Amino acid sequence: MVRERPIVLTPEGKAALEQELEQLRHVKLPALLERLQQLSNEGDISDNSEYEDTKEELVLTEARIREIEHILRRAQMVAHTGPGDEVRLGSRVTVIDDEGVTEHWVIVSPEEANAAQGRISIESPVGAALLGKRAGTTVVVKAPGGEIRLTIQRIE
Template sequence: MADKPVPLTPEGREKLQKELDYLVSVKRPEVAEAIHSAKEEGDISENSAYDAAKEQQAFIEGRILQIEQMLKNAAIIETQAWTGVVVLGSKVKVVEKGSKDEEDYQIVGPAEADPAKGRISNESPVGRALMGKKKGDQVVVKTPAGERQLKLIEVK
């Protein structure tokens, strides 16, 4: 992941920056204090509070490095003039064949994907199938749950 561009929407970049700021200014000092307190208890060889704090510190430092790397390599997806074609950052509405239920998605890069919130990666099966398509197009998507036929009914 060292030099690979990380596609992010402006909102996604802001969210990562806020998480980074929180980890650096709040969580890192909290964990440092927890480690310091645990050390003051004496023998750290069998000190579970010390071990837990060190594990938390490793997790936080790893996440900080991960976010810094993503932000360093961010390729910000700017809102483009509406072309009617699905691109990174597009908001789409689809309906599955045989269903009347509409599904809303925003196509984002993998770092921002959150399917529970309707944010799907351009690298996911549905995201890949929709990229480059326009209103009225139909796509067949192979997912782990089986094949889906989707009709694109709106692109924003």
């Protein structure tokens, strides 16, 4: 029997997934179904690339809906009790690299990771290197592009 790992979400991550699910169910899915109906009413769909693209987008949208539903069913909320002295799931971390560039990240589960929004996974090279460390600590991250040295400035 395969045992699935627990899914732990931050309150913000859970809210974002719930919002995405609502948008997919009530806006995107109906729009795709309506577009498919329009395209099929226009005539021959056997060689219609727009119809095929819309059908593919519908399949991907339905798959994402099922994925989010699965995540939310199994999700546990992170017990965030305010600022801690170590980086943990849900921590807001400020780091500075060797070139003096400061970055702010929230450490999250893979299901809510989004680097563009400053939310990095505990399973990413950076997230894994920071986990369990204290402010003032310098970590070396082995990334695909080489090693990066980061100093933890603040943990919230």
